[in-house]
Amino acid sequence: MRPAILIVIALSSCTALAAESEYADANRRLYFLPREAALGFADLTFARNGAPNTSPANMALDSSSEVALSYSGHFRNAFSSTLLSYAVDLRGAGGLGISLDYVFVPDIIDTRNWTVDGDGNPVIPATFEYSTASEMYLHVAYGRGWTLGRRVRLDAGVAANVLRRRLLEWTGYGIGLDGAGAVTFLRSGVRAGLVMENMTTTYMNWSDSYSEYVYPHLRLGVGWRRDFPYIYGAFQASYASPDLLSNEGANATTFLDANDPEEDARELTLFDDPQMLFYGNYGLEYTIAKVVSVRVGLEALRRFTFGAGVALFGQRLVVDFAYLTHHLSGSYLASIAYRWP
Numbered sequence: 087m088r089p090a091i092l093i094v095i096a097l098s099s100c101t102a103l104a105a106e107s108e109y110a111d112a113n114r115r116l117y118f119l120p121r122e123a124a125l126g127f128a129d130l131t132f133a134r135n136g137a138p139n140t141s142p143a144n145m146a147l148d149s150s151s152e153v154a155l156s157y158s159g160h161f162r163n164a165f166s167s168t169l170l171s172y173a174v175d176l177r178g179a180g181g182l183g184i185s186l187d188y189v190f191v192p193d194i195i196d197t198r199n200w201t202v203d204g205d206g207n208p209v210i211p212a213t214f215e216y217s218t219a220s221e222m223y224l225h226v227a228y229g230r231g232w233t234l235g236r237r238v239r240l241d242a243g244v245a246a247n248v249l250r251r252r253l254l255e256w257t258g259y260g261i262g263l264d265g266a267g268a269v270t271f272l273r274s275g276v277r278a279g280l281v282m283e284n285m286t287t288t289y290m291n292w293s294d295s296y297s298e299y300v301y302p303h304l305r306l307g308v309g310w311r312r313d314f315p316y317i318y319g320a321f322q323a324s325y326a327s328p329d330l331l332s333n334e335g336a337n338a339t340t341f342l343d344a345n346d347p348e349e350d351a352r353e354l355t356l357f358d359d360p361q362m363l364f365y366g367n368y369g370l371e372y373t374i375a376k377v378v379s380v381r382v383g384l385e386a387l388r389r390f391t392f393g394a395g396v397a398l399f400g401q402r403l404v405v406d407f408a409y410l411t412h413h414l415s416g417s418y419l420a421s422i423a424y425r426w427p
Contacts (some may be wrong), residue, residue: 107298108335110260110290111283112220113251114138116167117187119156120419124393125369126383126407128324131268131277132305134181136171138225141281141307143266145173145181145229154404154423162415165191169421180230183245187223194219196254221251229266239270241279247288262300268307270349275312281305301333320376324369328386330356338365339388366401376401379410393419401425 092172115127117138122129127139134144135154156169171185196215198209229243245264249255263286268279283303291297306327313320336351356361369383369391375396383391393408404423409416 105296105298107300108333109292110298110300111249111262111288113189113222114247115282116158116160116189117169117185117223117225118158118409118419119154119169119171120393120406120421121379121381121395123158123410123419124381124383124391124406125324125371126367126385126389126391128307128326128367128383129309129322130277130281130305130326131309131324132311134183134197135173136185136225136227138171138185138187138223138245139417140183140227141266141268141279142183142227142229142245142264143241143268143279143281145183145227145243146175146231146241147229148173148181149175150425150427152423152425154421156419156421158417158419160410160417164415165189165336167248171423180228183225183227183229185223185225187225188225189221191219192216194254198254206312209357217254219251219253221249223247223249227264233272237272239272241268242266242269252289256292258290258292260288260290262286274310275357276308276310278306278308281307302331303329303334304331305329318375320373322369322371322373324371325366327363327366328354332356332362338362338386358367379406385410 118127119135119137122133130417132139133140134147151174154171155305158167160166168188169185173181173183196217197208200211202208225247226247227243227245228295230240231241233239247262249260262284265285266279266281268277270277274323284300285302287302288300289297307343309322309324311322329353332353332355336353338352338354340350340352356362364369365386367383367385371379371381373379379395381393385391390411391408393406395404395406397404402425404425406421407420
């Protein structure tokens with residue numbers, strides 16, 4: 087316990103000297119496998135993999151192990167993200183999840199050497215110089231579960247995150263801790279959980295003179311899963327709330343307000359605007375004979391998501407795909423995974 091306590095104290099001390107930033111960890115929202123993306127990013131309660139947005143309390147839900155590789159092209163391939171996930175059952179000692187994630191932004195027009203005219207307007211050169219930006223994100227999660235009789239199961243987990251973000255002239259390094267807990271009502275198939283990201287705040291250092299940190303995010307997830315043998319299938323319904331602490335900046339829009347003719351970003355708080363809960367994410371999944379899965383989701387009541395997956399060779403080889411709609415342009419995700427007992 088002493089090393090863990092020292093890490094928490096060190097993180098807390100560092101953040102006292104840093105500037106607050108609501109978006110320092112915004113890229114974390116990109117690190118999803120296609121299955122969770124197709125469900126509108128709503129599956130906080132059942133998803134089990136090594137990805138950063140997976141609840142660490144879910145790591146002991148499955149007795150199998152899995153390695154998955156995913157690629158995502160965002161907004162007509164304006165930039166991409168890659169995710170390598172590994173989840174393993176520790177044989178009665180819980181479950182472990184690890185992922186290495188990468189975001190690559192190519193073809194950034196470099197304007198640093200452009201000259202300006204007398205009015206201060208940039209003089210556009212005949213040829214452009216281009217540069218790139220990237221981020222690497224390492225996530226390690228551990229979870230364990232306890233069954234209480236035949237009706238209730240409790241789960242808890244912790245996770246550590248380390249990242250390196252490289253911009254045109256700057257490189258920043260960050261670190262943070264997450265925590266989660268969940269309860270499953272075994273007879274009904276209902277599961278609910280809470281995930282606290284940036285539990286000690288996420289600390290990001292850019293130089294000796296500038297650092298930033300992100301306050302914790304608390305998310306509620308509720309899900310229901312049930313097998314229906316008579317139709318050879320299984321249903322799952324999921325919900326995930328926005329940050330209940332309202333520490334992630336804009337978390338809603340005026341899209342549902344008839345008095346506002348144009349959509350505009352909003353920042354709602356739970357106690358002043360309880361409607362914030364309705365701006366969460368929703369997902370539905372139907373799986374046929376444990377082989378073919380069809381998924382649809384709704385993110386923040388604004389973006390539709392959908393996808394499908396197929397499990398081959400006795401559910402050992404799994405291929406998934408997802409598509410995310412957007413008024414700018416859509417994004418796609420594809421993955422391949424191998425599972426074993």
